[in-house]
Amino acid sequence: MWRYVKREAGLWRIPLLVVVLSGSAVACEPAGGPGDIDGGSDRAEAELAHGRYLVDNVLLCFNCHSQRDWSLYSGPIVPGGERRGGEVDLFLDPTAAPDISPRALRTWSEDDLVAALVQGRDRDGRPFHQRWMLGNFADLATADAIAVARYLLADASSEIPARSSGGATGAARGAYLVSLGRCELCHGEDLGGGSAVAVPGGESLPAANISLDVETGVGRLSREEFIDYFKSLSGPEFQRVEVPPDTPNTAMPWPQFSQMTRDDLGSIYDHLATRAPVRRPVPAP
Numbered sequence: 001m002w003r004y005v006k007r008e009a010g011l012w013r014i015p016l017l018v019v020v021l022s023g024s025a026v027a028c029e030p031a032g033g034p035g036d037i038d039g040g041s042d043r044a045e046a047e048l049a050h051g052r053y054l055v056d057n058v059l060l061c062f063n064c065h066s067q068r069d070w071s072l073y074s075g076p077i078v079p080g081g082e083r084r085g086g087e088v089d090l091f092l093d094p095t096a097a098p099d100i101s102p103r104a105l106r107t108w109s110e111d112d113l114v115a116a117l118v119q120g121r122d123r124d125g126r127p128f129h130q131r132w133m134l135g136n137f138a139d140l141a142t143a144d145a146i147a148v149a150r151y152l153l154a155d156a157s158s159e160i161p162a163r164s165s166g167g168a169t170g171a172a173r174g175a176y177l178v179s180l181g182r183c184e185l186c187h188g189e190d191l192g193g194g195s196a197v198a199v200p201g202g203e204s205l206p207a208a209n210i211s212l213d214v215e216t217g218v219g220r221l222s223r224e225e226f227i228d229y230f231k232s233l234s235g236p237e238f239q240r241v242e243v244p245p246d247t248p249n250t251a252m253p254w255p256q257f258s259q260m261t262r263d264d265l266g267s268i269y270d271h272l273a274t275r276a277p278v279r280r281p282v283p284a285p
């Protein structure tokens, strides 16, 4: 995270605003447990909201399947271009990611989508392009895959609020989220960072060491501080910040991940605590 992001968003001067904003972020989190959901249509709505949360804030399907604006911090999706197709350009070999709007997917059934996601194969059984990406969703729990498919196929899905269905917390939940969020793709299998990640239209930069090594990783942060680190970038004023000339941008999907729930971010930290700390200095961008 760079200081300019906060400066450009005008947050330096107004610490109170941060409090107000994090207050509202908490208010957006799930209101309660299964007691909230009584009727069938409420359950269907909750499932769509859960599908949207997974797609927008954990799986980041649209970061590949949309045009993005890399003149802005972390390359947010161009307004109106969401899910209309884009380019995957993180490493060496740019690959087209097709339009996956409900219109483009109108011949896909919910079962087709669930099978494609979990098996990493197209409807004719052809494996999707290398590790891009569907194959990496093999860990997706069936209920989550169904929620994702329903959200993708829903009409007017932009009006659906994003909500985690909540419930599970802890290291096992964190391992699941680290897998679905593909942290290892950029931060490396040992999460010790160091390898270069491309920023489209800019220079590549090394992924940070996010193991809990105290000196070279994020072990310098407590669990609460780790959550706050993400949450400090979650406000709407961070979603479209200009990157000043000669300043590095980032490929880290801060705008999306920062809107995970505090429980989910804490669970990621709990999972990191079960992994071996990796001592590897990675220069900050």
Ligand code: HEC
Pocket: 055, 059, 060, 061, 062, 063, 064, 065, 088, 095, 096, 097, 098, 099, 100, 113, 116, 117, 122, 127, 128, 129, 130, 132, 133, 134, 137, 148, 152
């Ligand atoms: C890292 C980039 C990336 C991410 C993330 C990603 N995809 Fe894709 N997706 C691709 C690429 C590239 C293809 C084309 C693969 C091919 O044709 O072999 C593709 C193909 C697809 C297809 C097939 C579309 C068609 O018309 O054949 C669907 C459906 C799809 N993705 C859905 C999703 C969903 C749902 C998610 C989130 C769970 C997702 N994708 C996440 C890159 C990505």
Ligand code: HEC
Pocket: 001, 090, 177, 178, 181, 182, 183, 184, 185, 186, 187, 197, 205, 206, 207, 208, 209, 210, 217, 218, 250, 251, 252, 253, 257, 268, 285
């Ligand atoms: C597309 C590549 C990419 C993915 C996927 C990704 N990261 Fe990152 N991440 C980066 C890069 C590059 C940096 C360094 C630049 C920055 O801080 O923005 C970074 C920085 C970070 C930092 C800041 C570390 C520090 O010392 O300041 C944390 C924490 C982090 N990532 C956690 C995660 C987690 C957790 C996931 C998975 C849920 C994840 N990242 C997925 C690319 C990625």
